[in-house]
Amino acid sequence: MQKDLITIGELAARTGLSPKALRLYGARGLLSPARVDPRTGFRRYGLAQVERARRIALLRATGMPLDRIAAVLDADGAEPVRLLDAYWREQESAHTARRDVVRYTRDVLNGGSPAMYEIAEREVPEQKVLFVQRHVTAAGLPGFLAEAGGSLFAHLRRAGAGLSGPLFAVYHGLVSEDSDGPVEVCAPTCDAVEPTERIGVRIEPAHREAYTALTKRQEGHPVMAAAHDAVGAWLAGHGHARGGSDREVYYPNWATAEPGEHVADVAVPFHPRPAAT
Secondary structure, three states: OHHHEEEHHHHHHHHOOOHHHHHHHHHOOOOOOOEEOOOOOOEEEEOOHHHHHHHHHHHHHOOOOHHHHHHHHHOOOOHHHHHHHHHHHHHHHHHHHHHHHHHHHHHHHOOOOOOOOOOEEEEEOOEEEEEEEEOOOOOOHHHHHHHHHHHHHHHHHHOOOOOOOOEEEEEOOOEOOOOEOOEEEEEEOOOOOOOOOOOEEEEEOOEEEEEEEEEHHHOOHHHHHHHHHHHHHHHHHOOOEEOOOEEEEEOOOOOOOOOOOEEEEEEEEEEOOOOOO
16 A cells, blocks of 8 residues: 555665665666556655665675675575675685785886796697677676677587687787777687677687686686786797787686686787797
8 A cells, every 4th residue: 555655765764775776776676666656757665675775785885786686685595695605705705816916016016027927838729719709898808708608609509519628718909997808709619610690700820829827716807917917028028929819718617616726827829039049
């Protein structure tokens, strides 16, 4: 009944959330009004929604994104606490990784040669790859990597084809909070696969590359950015010429690995410095 409903202003007063935030949560399906007047558009909320709004505010205070808040609120039993704990473990891991990046950056600013990343070399044979490319900033990168990987795997399954190596991403331009690449996600295959409107097929040439191996605890854009810098600095320090765009190689255990397990490489193709005569 109408007497059991409160206005958006009353809900804002009871929760401390602004009407703007409440409208946003409504648009995202987190806190839909119990009733909207079809003539005036005025929103009314049930009294039970005060508690839901309170929980949204608390979860936002932890930094949790809205889509993950929706999963917490819609879960039952002990699942909301488990989801919150999982999110916070990720944040603590990311904070630890950023601390390492700060240490690396401090060494660079002091004019030193950071030893945080061990650089190795390897030969990579020619391979055929399916690829999806998009301009994307750091904020949109995780979502694009997941979406592109899913599209490539689905296309391989439809073609009855398989992977011949780990998925990798080629960075044809800088990806940061301000720069948007572009990024190309590639799936190697030895099988016959046709391109589509969104998925291309090309030959990745054989090359020599410098790389550094990363563990699960080192995942995330800040650490990856420092690793890219370290490999580039190693190439410059040894007088080698870049032979292609930076790339990241993602191994199949990426999602299930323990913190110390090897899950990815940051690599750069290069042309070795000519031997002295």
